[in-house]
Amino acid sequence: MELTPPIEMSASYPPVQEEVARLAGLPEVRAAFDWFRSQEPLFALWQMESTRIAAPPFGEAARGAWLAKRFRELGLSEVQADEIGNVFGVHPGGGSRSVAVSAHIDTVFPATTPLNIRQQGSRLYGPGVADNGAGIAAILAVAGAIRAARIPHTLPFIFIGDVGEEGEGDLRGMRHVFATPRWRDSIAYSVIVDGAGSDTVVAEALGSRRFEVIVRGPGGHSWSDFGTPNPIFVLARAIEAFRQTPVPALPKTTFNVGVIRGGTSVNSIPESASMRIDLRSTSMAEIDRLERVLRMAADQAIDAENRAAAGHGTRRPQAVQSEVAAIGNRPAGELAADARILKVIRAVDAQLGNAAQVQRASTDANIPLSLGLEAIAIGGGGSGGGAHTLQEWFDASARDLGLRRILLTMLALSGVGE
Numbered sequence: 001m002e003l004t005p006p007i008e009m010s011a012s013y014p015p016v017q018e019e020v021a022r023l024a025g026l027p028e029v030r031a032a033f034d035w036f037r038s039q040e041p042l043f044a045l046w047q048m049e050s051t052r053i054a055a056p057p058f059g060e061a062a063r064g065a066w067l068a069k070r071f072r073e074l075g076l077s078e079v080q081a082d083e084i085g086n087v088f089g090v091h092p093g094g095g096s097r098s099v100a101v102s103a104h105i106d107t108v109f110p111a112t113t114p115l116n117i118r119q120q121g122s123r124l125y126g127p128g129v130a131d132n133g134a135g136i137a138a139i140l141a142v143a144g145a146i147r148a149a150r151i152p153h154t155l156p157f158i159f160i161g162d163v164g165e166e167g168e169g170d171l172r173g174m175r176h177v178f179a180t181p182r183w184r185d186s187i188a189y190s191v192i193v194d195g196a197g198s199d200t201v202v203a204e205a206l207g208s209r210r211f212e213v214i215v216r217g218p219g220g221h222s223w224s225d226f227g228t229p230n231p232i233f234v235l236a237r238a239i240e241a242f243r244q245t246p247v248p249a250l251p252k253t254t255f256n257v258g259v260i261r262g263g264t265s266v267n268s269i270p271e272s273a274s275m276r277i278d279l280r281s282t283s284m285a286e287i288d289r290l291e292r293v294l295r296m297a298a299d300q301a302i303d304a305e306n307r308a309a310a311g312h313g314t315r316r317p318q319a320v321q322s323e324v325a326a327i328g329n330r331p332a333g334e335l336a337a338d339a340r341i342l343k344v345i346r347a348v349d350a351q352l353g354n355a356a357q358v359q360r361a362s363t364d365a366n367i368p369l370s371l372g373l374e375a376i377a378i379g380g381g382g383s384g385g386g387a388h389t390l391q392e393w394f395d396a397s398a399r400d401l402g403l404r405r406i407l408l409t410m411l412a413l414s415g416v417g418e
């Protein structure tokens with residue numbers, strides 16, 4: 001997930017605050033808090049084991065199978081994977097609605113990335129160790145604590161390891177969860193655990209749109225066909241024009257060219273080349289504007305390259321052509337100011353003496369939020385950095401604060417009888 005500057009928080013809500021204080025004082029909940037403190041070696045083990053299993057976009061099955069095993073060991077019922085690889089386990093309760101707690105199991109790293117995961121003191125190192133090794137370890141820790149401390153709760157808990165959160169996954173896991181009647185009709189609240197930390201609450205869904213621009217041409221020999229329009233030159237022209245588009249600081253709006261591919265050899269004029277572009281904004285209107293600018297830049301680059309080739313007098317009549325394909329579309333959305341889940345997380349933070357900021361980001365929460373359902377994304381505790389790089393790290397110091405935060409939030413949303 002990626003973050004934007006904080007949104008101002010308003011005051012807390014006494015009735016929810018009193019309920020959270022009561023929950024935090026229950027003997028079962030205190031026992032769970034002790035369990036969190038004593039079981040850190042187990043959490044680190046889970047985190048390293050899961051992170052050592054490659055889980056690139058569309059290749060999460062092995063990590064999902066590992067997670068389903070852990071769900072079974074922890075005594076969750078109805079453990080199952082759906083047809084796209086989301087893994088579910090239920091901790092039963094009463095009532096027809098339920099509270100979902102989820103962590104995405106995919107990473108941004110291709111299957112070939114060496115997953116050299118290592119531990120040094122309280123620190124873990126390696127790609128994916130925090131995003132989302134920390135989230136996976138956290139939902140397992142919470143499931144384990146509920147069982148170890150025999151905590152009663154009213155609404156059932158649905159534990160979910162979902163696929164396809166990152167990049168090209170385009171939130172396909174969460175989309176599928178909320179397209180499945182059994183889950184869509186029962187999940188009242190979604191607590192999404194993404195990455196490390198305890199100091200943020202994502203309550204607004206940042207929208208994004210992603211494109212692949214594919215340019216095709218006749219190709220040819222670098223010497224004998226010189227002057228033939230070149231798809232890589234087209235991309236270069238388009239990028240240079242698009243890059244100069246002004247974007248506002250508010251509403252925050254960004255763009256990125258993240259991948260370029262194409263060509264066959266150094267002495268061949270390529271037959272095709274492509275690039276991938278990510279547009280983001282808290283305003284859908286800005287995303288629409290950037291999309292128009294991108295399409296215009298691609299069209300103008302094609303015209304310019306074809307004109308240059310014609311001017312060169314090449315005998316080849318074929319010209320280059322481009323196609324702009326949408327490869328991702330994440331809906332924006334936000335919680336109502338009086339949403340219960342927001343009152344609960346604020347009360348939990350007040351109870352734990354935890355200072356947290358409400359933020360906008362693009363996470364699995366985009367899907368329930370865009371459907372008008374209550375959802376937040378929070379961290380799995382500890383701290384981390386270097387997300388989406390090979391230098392990623394996680395520090396487990398004070399992980400238990402993040403775990404207490406998740407557990408209390410789930411219990412307050414579910415309800416625990418007097």
Ligand SMILES: [Zn+2]
Nearest residue numbers: 001131132194
């Ligand atoms: Zn993540």
